Amino acid sequence: MIRPPRLNKGDTIGIVAPASPIDTERLQRALSFFEKMGMRVRLGRHLEKTHGYLAGTDAERLADFHAMIADTQVKAIIFARGGYGTGRLAGALDYDLIRNNPKIIWGYSDITYLHTAIRQAANLVTFHGPMAVSDIADDDFDAYSAGLFHQLQEPSSLFYTESVAPLHVISDGEVTGEIVGGNLSLLVSTLGTQYEIDTAGKILLLEDIGEAPYRIDGMLNQLMLAGKLEQATGIIVGDFAKCDPPEEKPSLTLQQVFHEYFADHEGPVVSGFKIGHCMPNFSLPFGVPATLSATKKSLVIEPGVE
Structure with a gap:
């Protein structure tokens, strides 16, 4: 795997919107965060475009991303x-361009599709973490989440323990492997495509938002039948925000669903990680070795930058 170079004071960060349209007022609030980090900011040419539920046409969003990849100053x-x-x-991504111009790529949620495709097709380490408009601009964006951006400036291992939030052991064990994964619904959407998530020998991170337990059940069942859960050596269960059962309808709890799918897993499975649509939002690199220990209730991750 290719680790991108670290950030230095005065470097330029590019901001693009490859998915849904942005709120321009929130964008302005986010820009000051990066300026306080000592970074310059360059905005995508089509960043403020709207095309229905998309931030511009596919061609416009793709052009912004490719332009940032090709720009040696970004x-x-x-x-x-x-x-x-x-x-x-x-x-339509130019994976040769991405591989030959390795740089930090950071986001989560719908970005899971890009994380998966880029890691598998370009062998580049990417980062799962809070985004400019949807997270950094929030009034409750906390200092702990903000501090995790420093992993981009200084190569250092990350340590997650119960000092961040309580963890629950679903299956015992300890394993070392590359972290992959992200948003559950996006991972399921890769199945049957050339970008199908590869979990063999990997530690699989799962998170989601706004899905009822029966929906989570269905998606985990699809991953299981595709062999993706069995092939993973360990599983990190991140935050599942707003995933409560429907009111006045019978339902399994989310923890019951997780127990049914993961209790007999051969490797460690630990839930409760504040990774995903939550605050704090623990950011981490994909594609680097990590050690997940159910015994110690800990996750140790190697640096994602050079």
Whole structure:
């Protein structure tokens, strides 16, 4: 795997919107965050475009992303937000361009499709973390989540323990492997495509938002039948925000669903990680070795930048 170069003070960050349209007022609030980090900011040419539920046409969104990749002055690409749309770009991405111009690529949620495609087709380490408009602009964006951006400036291992939030062991064990994954619904959408998520020998991260337990059940069942859960050596269950059962209808709890799918897993499965649509939002690199320990209730991740 290719680790992108670290950020230095004065470097330029590019912001593009590969999925849903942005709120321009929120964008302005996010820009000051990067300026306080000592970074310059370059905005995508079509960043404020709207095309129905998309932030511009596929061609416009793709052009912005490719322009940032090709621009030698841009050292990192921070996505503005998720929503929907990145899967529409995967088939047209220039993976040779990405591989030959390695730089930091950062986002989550709908960006999961790009994480998966880029990691598998360009062998580039990418980063799962809060985005400019959808997260950094929030009034409750916390100092802990903000501090995790420093992993881009100094290569250092990340340590997640119960000091961040309580963790629950579903299956015992300890394993070391590359972290892959992201948003559950996006991972399921890769199945049957050339960008199908590869979990063999990997530690699989799962998170989602706004899905009832029966929907989570269905998506986990699809991953299971595709062999993706069994092939993973360990599973990190991240935050599942607003995934409560429908009111006045019988339902399994989310923890019951997780237990039914993961209790007999041969490797460690731990839930409760504040990774996903939550605050704090623990950011991490995909494609680097990590150690997940159910015994120690910990996750240790190697640096994602050079």
